Amino acid sequence: MLVRHDEPWTGESELIAQLDLPLNLDQNRRHAFHPYLSGLRSSACAHARGLPISA
Structure with a gap:
């Protein structure tokens, strides 16, 4: 299912709460x-x- 929304970030918290x-x-x-x-x-x-950095 594909849903298009002009401001998808507005429903992000609600969607995450349901999944x-x-x-x-x-x-x-x-x-x-x-x-x-x-x-x-x-x-x-x-x-x-703690690991060495290689160049």
């Missing part, structure tokens, strides 16, 4: 997967910060 989007951490804190994924992303970022 099960576990990878959207910003507007989906109620999802059971949120704490796990958030911790996983934090660990990955911390690990990446």
Whole structure:
């Protein structure tokens, strides 16, 4: 289904609230997967910060 809207950002929060989007951490804190994924992303970022930068 394709829906066209001149200002799609106006309904984004409402749409996200109706869907099960576990990878959207910003507007989906109620999802059971949120704490796990958030911790996983934090660990990955911390690990990446410790890696050497190659030129």
